[in-house]
Amino acid sequence: MTDAAAPLAPPRKKGIPPVILGLGLALALGGAGFYATFSGLVSTDSVMPASSATPGGTLPPGAFAYVPIDPITINLGLRGQSRHLRFSAQLETAPLEAAEVTRLMPRILDVLNIYLRALEVHELEEPAALIRLRAQMLRRIQIVTGPDRVNDLLITEFVFN
Known part of the structure; x- marks a missing residue:
């Protein structure tokens, strides 16, 4: 028999599967967000409602x-x-x-x-x-x-x- 009779398998794609790529990207963004919050680059202070404002300014948090x-x-x-x-x-x-x-x-x-x-x-x-x-x-x-x-x-x- 010749090789022509055997079914041809499609060539396998090379590269990173999308699931692994998405997981890696999510971990990287989560780590960057944690670092930004932990280091103080992003403020986590909440805004006080307007009803708590005094004429001289605002009350402490x-x-x-x-x-x-x-x-x-x-x-x-x-x-x-x-x-x-x-x-x-x-x-x-x-x-x-x-x-x-x-x-x-x-x-x-x-x-x-x-x-x-x-x-x-x-x-x-x-x-x-x-x-x-x-x-x-x-x-x-x-x-x-x-x-x-x-x-x-x-x-x-x-x-x-």
Whole structure:
């Protein structure tokens, strides 16, 4: 037999496969970004909202005030079961917004009472319950107080027995 009867294989391309090239490029760009941030070439400071500006300039980046929320005790469960939730927290605000947030505290307490009373016992027993509840309560508080007034909800007591 001759070689003409054997099927011809296409010649193999030489070069770097696109997947390896893409991976190498991604690693190089990630390393360059890390270096630029770590060495200070790129600033990671966040911009403060306009509501925190003072007539003489702006507040330092770490300036904030805490507004305490009165402790709340809620009876959970059915009549035969005596289960209670004791909750207290503080709201992180800009110093200039603390007085306004304090003025709105009755509305904040109302929203928290309604939300916490609507919870079921099994919802509080889940491992990730506190993280989810904190996010839900913070969102409700931010709706009551208005945009950019409350930065965070810091839970200081969450006792469920």
